[in-house]
Amino acid sequence: MKILKVNDLISIKRSVEAGTSEQQAAVKTIIADVRTRGDEAIRELTEKFDQVQLSSFSVTEQEIEEAYGKVSEEFVAIVREAAANIRSFHEKQLRPSWMTTEENGTILGQKIIPLDSVGVYVPGGTAAYPSSVLMNVLPAKVAGVKRIVMVSPPDRQGCMPAAVLVAAKEAGVEEIYKVGGAQAIAALAYGTESIASVDKITGPGNIFVALAKREVYGDVDIDMIAGPSEIAILADETALADEVAADLLSQAEHDPRACSVLVTPSMALAEAVSAEVEKQLTVLPRREIAERSIADYGAIYVTADLEEAVEVVNQLAPEHLEVITADAMELLGKIRHAGAIFIGRYSSEPVGDYFAGPNHVLPTNGTARFSSPLNVDDFQKKSSVIVYSKKAFMENAEKIAAFARMEGLEAHARAVESRLKND
Amino acid sequence: MKILKVNDLISIKRSVEAGTSEQQAAVKTIIADVRTRGDEAIRELTEKFDQVQLSSFSVTEQEIEEAYGKVSEEFVAIVREAAANIRSFHEKQLRPSWMTTEENGTILGQKIIPLDSVGVYVPGGTAAYPSSVLMNVLPAKVAGVKRIVMVSPPDRQGCMPAAVLVAAKEAGVEEIYKVGGAQAIAALAYGTESIASVDKITGPGNIFVALAKREVYGDVDIDMIAGPSEIAILADETALADEVAADLLSQAEHDPRACSVLVTPSMALAEAVSAEVEKQLTVLPRREIAERSIADYGAIYVTADLEEAVEVVNQLAPEHLEVITADAMELLGKIRHAGAIFIGRYSSEPVGDYFAGPNHVLPTNGTARFSSPLNVDDFQKKSSVIVYSKKAFMENAEKIAAFARMEGLEAHARAVESRLKND
Structure with a gap:
């Protein structure tokens, strides 16, 4: 892994995927088609892209029951515990409507209420991401959104991954459709005969989904167009090199464009981590992805002292930040820009990805300077009240x-x- | 004014101005130019568009002092009182960072802190809008933003309106530049030799400003791309027709594309308001604008009862909503979608535009379904903390x-x- 001085500091900003003009045109055509022909368009597009003919898009109660039969009891138990943690953390964000009264009779306030309806996109493909279902659905649920719709592309048998269906059921989703891609976003934004439109669309997806979200933004709200994942680790000589290396690689395995950075005043740690990364890489199942990520977007910055290291972190404004130093808690006040801050060696980043409770949908690409993790506020809105x-x-x-x-x-x-x- | 039945209900959504492809191209060229040549580009563009040569863009202390000499003492007093009201309302929105501790040692929380820096765009042109300065600057100030930059185009003498400078000083702005248009947005987003970049840009502007904000969005945050203004008035037979008509016209005078709607179960009120609007229109200074707005986007909907009237309002999701009925307060719980809700005949909409305290930057074009008035949260951000x-x-x-x-x-x-x- 490259060891650099701070004056070589590279921005973690990578260009946001804008798609080719062909992709942009394709997405516009799909959206227009769904707006005009509704279910008929969805049916044809699903046949074309997902290679399956569906008579109904709706996931039935029976399919959900069957999904429970396909996952382990251990899995259901872990999902339930994670969901309870996520629910609990987000419930603490709830704010009441409020008002002030003045002696002359004036009443001013904010009426804070949930959105009417939200759509959550869950990507399909080879892997299933039940954690993404929990992280997108539960804040909306806690906010009080009455109608939460989940959409996800079906496989060639017209099914969705059992783990995803179980997570959706545990999170309290009652409306699930087997529709993916830009056509799913169009259906959520404008409605079809069988899918009523929603007010906001959240959740990650491929380039077509991202382009479609950008296209419908304004007619409905969207969460964000997420960039590839990032981690910065701020560590001193007390950190253990193999743990730091393992955490850097856990980010790198996501995506060849993921960005993993260590910032440390300790040259000894820098060298040890660099060696550990090379060693651990060789035995990683997703080695190819992680290797490209580390080569293209990985770096170790060696700073003059801890103070300079904190400044580097603030300049990077990373999505995830781990602080593994002797007095990690004391640095918390100095950190201004990071999506999620993990303090101490036991707060390894996957703890937050799956289980602890805070959201794993986080601002990427330096946008932690002005953006926040997905939270309950994102599913509520305010009206001013003037009397x-x-x-x-x-x-x-x-x-x-x-x-x-x-x-x-x-x-x-x-x-x-x-x-x-x-x- | 058109009197319609509810089944003729027209959406208040008007197409958001996307600009011509020439305008889009011009904005892209300007932004690229400012990124490459910095102050030199700003200087040339200011000469071209504002027809004034400036050696320095910065507004001096002396200019601000002189501005106070140009406005009345009464004006300064009103601005101070309005600012105090706005400050007070927004201070009540402040939230502390919070954490929870568990017996096993887990600490979870949200660190909530202000953005580092914000840029406020104030439009130039024939009129001065000091209220817009207060409404954009004060929430950022209350949020704790340390660096607040104001930009506004200079007139041909290289000056800014005295009222705007006084409002900026009263709101606590310490950095003001005489730069307008897309070049101002580019300077705020990417920085030049004399103007450091900011993290978020707010404030209204013409089509070039709107296109530029859309273009830089992602590299910095923006508030919104506001559409033309709207008012819906929900009234019963207890409302006075001349007051209702006057309030409808106060919206209509903003913009030929502004939208003014009365929703009422009373045909008698509908007819009286329609006549009053015609009458008051004839003696209005901005008659031409208001007339076009009322003709193109004005309507009176007569409903079967008050309940149906509330449902119409929720479907419209208007920017401003006045409720002038016998039991106006009781309807508050049923109103789901409106930017600001004005209760009772003494809560005329201009009360909120200038003075009461809640923000006048509000979601337009039906986006009150999922968006909120400009508020302190817009100038703060959260980081999750996991220990x-x-x-x-x-x-x-x-x-x-x-x-x-x-x-x-x-x-x-x-x-x-x-x-x-x-x-």
């Missing part, structure tokens, strides 16, 4: 009218004055 | 590794197990 009494109004009407006139908005001033005239 | 103790880790490590393996991510499982091996 002016006659007294409050009379006290302030002339000032408000004067302000409006100053901005050249006479009708605003007259709207206020119409009350004065009538009273 | 697993040895005990917590040992209790759960095997479950976490099993979950990772189930998803085919062997390096994740090994990262966890590296700790077991070392202990």
Whole structure:
């Protein structure tokens, strides 16, 4: 692994996949087709892309029951425990509507309520990601969203992975459709005969899904267009090289464009981790992916001291940050930009991916400077509430009218004055 | 004004201005130019578009002092009172970072901190909008953003409106640049020699500003691309027709594409308001704009009863909603989708535009279904914090590794197990 000085600091920003113009055109065509022909278009596109003919897209109760038969009891138990942890962490984010009352009768406040409906996209393909189901569905559930719809592409037998169906059931999803790709996003955004539209779409997907989300954004809300995953590890000489290396590789195995960085004032640790990474790489099942990621986007930065190391981390604004130093907790106050912060050697990043409770949907590509992990706020919205009494109004009407006139908005001033005239 | 039945209900969604391909290309060229040539490009573009040569873009302390000399004492007093109200309402939105501790040593939480820096765009042109300065700057200030930058195009004398400068000073802005258009957005997003980049850009602007914000989105955050303004008034027979008409027109005078709608179960009110609108229109300074808006996007819907009227409002999801009925407060619980809700006849919409405290930057175009007024959360971000103790880790490590393996991510499982091996 490359060992660099801080003045060689490379941005972790990688260009967001914009897709080819062919892909963009294909997505636009699919969306227009679904808007025009609804279910018929979905049926044809599913046959074309997923190579299966479906009479109904809806997953039945029986299919879900059968899914439970296909997974181990141990798996169900782990999913339940993880779901309980995730639910508990997100419940603590709930905020009540609030109001203030003033003596002159004014009431001001924020009415905070859940979105009506949310759609969660779950990617298909070779692997199943039940953790993604939990992390996307549970915050919406906790927020109080009444209608949560899950969509995911079917395999050639017209089935979905059992693990995904079990996770959906455990998370409380009651509406699941076997539809994937841009056609699924179009159905969620605009509705078809059998799939009613939703207000917000979340969840990861391939380039077609990402392009479709970007295309429907505005008509519905979306979570984000996530980039490849990142980890930065801030460590001193007390860290164990094999653990640090293993954590770097756990990020690298996701994607050849994933980014794994160690920042340390210790040259000894840097060299030991570099050697460990090479060693552990050789026996990794997803070696090819991890190797490319480490070669292209991996780096070890050696800093003058811990303070400079923290500054490097803030400049990177990584998705995941592990802090493995003698006084890790004390550094927490200095860290300004990171999606999730894992403190101490027992807070290995996979602890957060699956189990601890905080969300694993995190801001990538340096956007931790201004974005947050997926959370309950993302599934609620606020309305301002303004109640002016006659007294409050009379006290302030002339000032408000004067302000409006100053901005050249006479009708605003007259709207206020119409009350004065009538009273 | 058109009186319609509910089955003629028209969506208030109007197509968001996407700009012509020439405008899009022009914006891309400007952004690329500013990224390459920095201040030199800004200087040339300002000369081209604003027809003024500037040696420095920075507004000086002296210019601000002079601005105070150009506005009335009354104006300064109103701005101060409005600012105090806005500050107070937004301070109530502040949330602390929080954590939970478990007996096994686990600590989980959210670290909630302000963004480092924010840029506020203030449009130029014929009118000055000091209220827009207050509404964009104060939430960022309350959130704790340290660096708030304001940009606005200079006039041909190289000046900015005195009212805008005074509002900026009162709101606590310490960095103001005379730069407008797409070049200002580019400078804020990527920085130049004299203007350092920011993390988020808010504020309204013309089509070039809107296109530029869309273009830089992702590299920095933006607030939203606002559509034309809307008001819906939900009223029964107790409402006074001239007040309702005046409020509808206060929206209509903003923009020929603004949308003003009355929803009422009372045909008598509908007819009276329709007549009042025509009457008041004839004596309005911005008559031409308001007339086009009312003709193209104005409507009165007569419903079977109040319940149906509420349902219509929820379907419209308007930016502003006034409720002028006998029991207005009681309807609050039934209203699901509106940016700001004004209760009772004394809560005329301009009360909220300028003075009451809640923000006037609101979701338009039906996006109140999933979006919120500009608020303190928009200028803060969260980081998840995960601290697993040895005990917590040992209790759960095997479950976490099993979950990772189930998803085919062997390096994740090994990262966890590296700790077991070392202990």
